[in-house]
Amino acid sequence: MVELVDTITLTLEKMNVDTELVEPKSWEQLKKIESVLSEAFKVQEELKNAIKDTRPSVNKTATKSNIARQTFYNNNLLKQYTEFRISEYNNSDPIKKNEKLLERIAELENKIKLMSERDVSLELMRRKITLLENNLKSIKKENKELHEKYNNLKYKNKNGNNDLSPNNSKVTIFPNLK
Structure with missing residues (x-):
């Protein structure tokens, strides 16, 4: 009977149920339920062992x-x-089938994990490529503008229209007014 109560207590704790709040009538019902379920678990274990022994x-x-x-x-x-x-x-053999299925599940979960990692890596690479392409477009645009500016200045310099000649205008200095 003590083992039954221990099993019920452990199960309730796993379920996050405070055992102090369980009513006495519910405890008695839980004991009946647990005795039925414990018997089922016992039979299951015996059958599993019988299958292993007769393999x-x-x-x-x-x-x-x-x-x-x-x-x-x-x-x-x-x-x-x-x-x-x-x-x-x-x-x-159901036990062998179960073992094979569990192995297959583990293989598939590992495959999914690897595929997810690959997909994330590919997405990060795509984003990086997009950023680099945009950066390249910007640099090409800036390069084109600088070439045009250079060619304009070169043309102006050849034609004597030099905007870089010294400025001969007079500078007026105002007194410091405080």
């Missing part, structure tokens, strides 16, 4: 069929037949 192998098959293991290994037909049937059993 065939060449050695187990040789022992139970009263045929020497050496005969299995020396007679290729017996060995191949046994291995083929064991393979069929493993394909229908």
Whole structure:
């Protein structure tokens, strides 16, 4: 009974339920529910162990069929037949299926993670390329403007229309008024 209460308490804590707030009637009902569920878990574990214990192998098959293991290994037909049937059993074994599915899930999750990282990396590269292209356009535009300005100044200089000649205008200095 103590084990039952401990299981209920742990489960309620996992559910973020304050055990102090559970009413006595609810405790009694939880005990009944937990005893049913604990029995189901126990049966499940027993079945899982029974499946593991009855899982065939060449050695187990040789022992139970009263045929020497050496005969299995020396007679290729017996060995191949046994291995083929064991393979069929493993394909229908729910525990093996579950293990294979869990492995496949892990592989796919890893693949998704790698693909996500690749996609993020590609998006960052695209953005960087766009920024660099915009920067290049700006530099080309500025370069074009500077070339035009240079050519205009060069043209003015050749034609004697030099805007860079010294300024001969007089400067008027005003007294400092404070």
